[in-house]
Amino acid sequence: MESTQQEPPQNMPLPLAGIRVLELGHNIMGPACGLILADLGAEVYKVERPDQGDDTRRLQGFGAGFFTCFNRNKKSLAIDLKDERGRALFLRLVEQADVLIENFAPGTVDRLGIGVDVCRRRNPGLIFCALKGFMPGPYAHRPALDEVVQMMAGLAYMTGPSGKPMRAGASVTDILSGGFGAIGILAALLQRRQTGRGQVVQASLFESVAFLMGQHMAGAAVSGQAPPPMPERERTWSVYELFATGDGQQVFIGLTSDRHWQRFCTAFNYLDWTEDARLATNQGRIEARPWLHPALQQRLLRLTKAELMALAERAGIPFAPVNRPIDLWADPHLHASGGLAETAMPDGGHVGLPKLPLRLDNRTFDLRLQPPAVGEGAADILHLAGLAEEELQRLIEAGVVVTGPVRPT
Secondary structure, X not given: OOOOOOOOOOOOOOOOOOOEEEEEOOOOHHHHHHHHHHHXXXXXXXXXXXXXXXXXXXXXXXXXXXXXXHOOOEEEEEEOOOOHHHHHHHXXXXXXXXXXXXXXXXXXXXXXXXXXXXXHHHOOOOEEEEEEOOOOOOOOOOOOOHHHHHHHHOHHHHHOOOOOOOOOOOOHHHHHHHHHHHHHHHHHHHHHHHHOOOOEEEEEHHHHHXXXXXXXXXXXXXXXXXXXXXXXXXXXOOEEEEEEOOOOOEEEEEEOOHHHHHHHHHHOOOHHHHOOHHHXXXXXXXXXXXXXXXXXXXXXXXXXXXHHHHHHHHHOOOEEEOOOHHHHHHOHHHHHOOOEEEEEOOOOOEEEEEOOOOOEOOEOOOOOOOOOOOOOOOHHHHHHHOOOHHHHHHHHHOOOEEOOOOOOO
């Protein structure tokens, strides 16, 4: 069947062009929300301290790449919100914004004098997105982290073996809840066209993980049994696991139908198994697992990783090597599909980072602005506050505002 995909018209505006966003975000949840909007074309200003900027600029270890990863296509508004002059300036800018995102600790924006009531009085059309650890309720006052809510909502229990709960290997909860925040913002923008008024959008870490656990909750209700951790789950498919190869590597193989099994055996020249009545059905192969899997592992040990993957590709079955995140830099599919954006690092180098996993009419959402220096791009919004040049200069000299260098992308 012929593809109906069409290339987008040249110079077509991005979907969120003209939408102005103030992002009071730190770490991952708020910046991830802002990143989605920025990639889709919104003008996003990351609000940060004028002295050293956001803390994620200086994180090491696990957090070393947070700023680089989640702040492309944004500008930096470096402003001291603890200074009365900075707060007054910020509220003038709120009047010019469509969206405000914040993921500070509970009560922080109110203590700063820029809470939802204050901001929406200044701008009734403002969409105020509050990203927190918990929705309103008994836990709302608690501080939360990705790992905390993974433990609380059952994701860590499902990921590790019994007695050894394990957090997922990426900040899935922060990114997911930031994504839900972006969805809520888009819905509120759409509704604002009808009402002319903004809304308060709320998304949270704990409830996002609970949403992920819905499939297991439903499974328990249907089966009457609590689901075991994933490493100990009852197999639905006869072949669905990692296998070692002869060169010391591992490849996952998942055969989820009898057709997969037949194609697998044909491509790998295991013709004796295609004629074995015990292996004709998925259920038969599950019952044969005690002898089938050791035998299959022994046969696959005769192959290298590359040989196994070539045969699996030929057979048209699900398979995957066990890659590390850094292996994605050389992934041929990501390169062919244009899935990586060359992003500037703090040391002046560049690194390919994944774009939004999204296309509209085959249009990808590319890097337009590198992660900003502190205050870089602030001049583009500060003029909207109606400041006289002398007044702005006094704020800069007092360290209340920083306007950073302009860098080419």
